[in-house]
Structure formats: structure tokens, C-alpha cells
Amino acid sequence: MIDRLPKAELHIHIEGSLEPELMFRLAGRNGLKLPYASVEELKAAYRFSNLQEFLDLYYQGMNVLREEEDFFDLTCAYLERVAADNVVHVEVFFDPQAHTGRGVPFGVAVGGILKGLEDGEIRHGITWKLIPNFLRHLPEEDGFRALEAAEPWYDRFAGFGLDSSERGHPPRDFARLFARCRELGFRLCCHAGEEGPPDYVRQALIEIGVDRIDHGNRAMEDMDLVREIAERGVALTSCPLSNLSLKVIDSVGQSPVKRMLDAGLCVTVNSDDPSYFGGYVGDNLKAVADAFDLSKADVVALVKNSFAGSFLDDGEKARRL
Ligand code: HPA
Ligand code: ZN
Numbered sequence: 001m002i003d004r005l006p007k008a009e010l011h012i013h014i015e016g017s018l019e020p021e022l023m024f025r026l027a028g029r030n031g032l033k034l035p036y037a038s039v040e041e042l043k044a045a046y047r048f049s050n051l052q053e054f055l056d057l058y059y060q061g062m063n064v065l066r067e068e069e070d071f072f073d074l075t076c077a078y079l080e081r082v083a084a085d086n087v088v089h090v091e092v093f094f095d096p097q098a099h100t101g102r103g104v105p106f107g108v109a110v111g112g113i114l115k116g117l118e119d120g121e122i123r124h125g126i127t128w129k130l131i132p133n134f135l136r137h138l139p140e141e142d143g144f145r146a147l148e149a150a151e152p153w154y155d156r157f158a159g160f161g162l163d164s165s166e167r168g169h170p171p172r173d174f175a176r177l178f179a180r181c182r183e184l185g186f187r188l189c190c191h192a193g194e195e196g197p198p199d200y201v202r203q204a205l206i207e208i209g210v211d212r213i214d215h216g217n218r219a220m221e222d223m224d225l226v227r228e229i230a231e232r233g234v235a236l237t238s239c240p241l242s243n244l245s246l247k248v249i250d251s252v253g254q255s256p257v258k259r260m261l262d263a264g265l266c267v268t269v270n271s272d273d274p275s276y277f278g279g280y281v282g283d284n285l286k287a288v289a290d291a292f293d294l295s296k297a298d299v300v301a302l303v304k305n306s307f308a309g310s311f312l313d314d315g316e317k318a319r320r321l
Contacts, residue, residue: 002285002299006320008089008306009082009270009281011214011237013133013163014071014113015062015095016273017078026064026073034064046276051195051246052165054276059098061276066104068112075116081274083124085282089320091129091311092117093161097138097146106149114156129158129311131189134177136162136169143177158311159187161214162204166196171203171210178208187211187311189237193218194248198225205229212237212309217248220256226263235266235309240288241279242272252291261298268306 020039027034036042048054065071075092082090092113099109110130117128132150134143150157160181162174171178171190178188190204194215201219204210205228216236219225229236240255242248249255260267269288274280279287289299307320 005303006086006088007303008310009087010091010268011239011270011272013093013273017275018061018074019275022077023061023064026070030066032064048246054246068108071109071112072116075113076119079120079124079126085280089127093131093133096132097135110153131159131161133161133163135164137165140174140177161189163191166194170200171208175207189214191215198222217256220259230264237268237270239270239272241277241284245277252287255288257288258292266305266309268309269302
């Protein structure tokens, strides 16, 4: 049943869909040597005890992405894989500062990703939005420089987000940057409450005024905050297999997805970084459906939320819901 439902994915870092086989192929093409002897050895390194351990490997892994064609191949591979899960709409994050910071121009990354998205739309009929994320472990000033570098592509972006190391980097530190993005007409999202406290979710919601909260797990510790999220109709993008891999939860049964649904929140299920966390969006939906023995109505609600919580315009949503 899950396989057949047309679905959207709203929380996917395209760099986190880099499968080990493609990483080796791109390393070879670019004359780079990976610090792993084989695909198996690389996969064996994918054991994390927290977000930072994952991020260290994630930034190292994306080092093979050098040319526009690399970003194109990466994006095509992701879209081909999710087409098999009957994904019909994607809202894709990427990390421009993680590329410009190692000498890969903004235009190389965004050019390859856009070509891949356009190719996937033709080939698989998958519609898309593209959302650059600011790296929160870097200063807000650096984010302003990324926003300036993004200017030639403003009309290709739906919004801006905030990701990377959460602890010690509250959304409030980026309030001016997001206010500028809002002035420019962009939608806003923030990773919040994945490892950080409920107050980071509150800051994202109230001080930044986000349109969507990425993860949001720890919002469930504060019922006033839950009420506020529900009243504002702000969607949450939950990523159960990511949470399990990063030890945010000890079992899928501890995922907040069911409690969020029961609290009347617009919660969606997503993969985050499928290559690193062992599952694409279909696998994530199946994992929560199994863990909670979800009814068909609950599964359908999750999938409907993936469109309701998207940045598609109201007409498009009405057509798909
Ligand atoms: N959290 C924060 N930053 C990220 C993640 C995540 O799960 N994936 C890629 N960047
Ligand atoms: Zn994420």
C-alpha cells in the first residue's frame, strides 16, 4: 500500500543521498583517493553516536563532488531511486557553503543540481523545489555572503533553511539573515529540536517565523509549544531512520511521528540523508507504519501531509490532495 501511494519528500539533503558506489566512481573520475579501501569499508564507517559524528563523514563524503556533472549525477541518482517509491514531488536541500568553502563555486553546485532536477522532471514527472541551507556552525556573516552568491538563482529557489551542528547554534543567531530572506520573498525552514532543546524550536517558530520545522522532535517536551505549532499550521519534517542512526531515539517506536499525528500536527515522514541512514522515504514510512502498527488512515494522513506541508501553491496542493 505504501509503495503505491503518490508521495512527496520535504526533507532530503541531496549531498546525503550520495551512495558509496557513486562516491567511489566520482572519486575515480576526479583523481581523488578516498580514505577507505572499498565500498564495504566505507559502509562500515557509517555508525554514529550523534549528529556531529555523522556531519564529519557527510562533509568528508561530499568532497568528491567537484564538477557540475558530479552534482548532476548525484541528483539524477536520487530522483531515479525515489521514482521507484512513487515519489512525485521533492523539496531538496543543499549546502552551498560546504561547497564554496572547499573551492567549488556556487554555480557549479547549483547548476548541476538544477540540471538534475529538470532531467528528473522530464524523465520521471517528479516536480521539485530547491532550498539552499545555511550552515549554522559558521557565523551569520558567512550566511549573508552565501545569500549574496545565490542572487543569480533567486528565482530558482523556493526558500532558505538552516542545518548542520545544532547544539550551541540557536536559530536566534541567524534572525537577521532570515529576516532578509523573508524580505526577498522566500519561505523559511530551520532544523530545530533534533538535538537542540525545545527553546530552539520556539525560536524558529516565533522569532524567525519559519514556514516549516525540520525534525522538531524535542518540541514534544513542551505542550504549549505543540499548541502554538498546531495553531500556526506549521508542518514538521520528521526523519525516523535518521533519528535512529544518530541516537536521537533508541528505536523507531520512540519516533515522535505518532504523537505528532495524535496532537493534530502536520507531520511528514522523510529520509534526511538516505545513503548514510539506510533508507529512502518509502523505507521510513514503512518503518513507522510497522513500529506503530499504523492504520491505513494514519498512513494516508502522513502522505497527505507531505503535500499539505509542501511549498506548492494552493492550486497545486488542491490538485494533489
Ligand atoms: N541535521 C543537521 N544538519 C544536517 C543534517 C541533519 O540531520 N543532515 C545534513 N545536514
Ligand atoms: Zn536534515
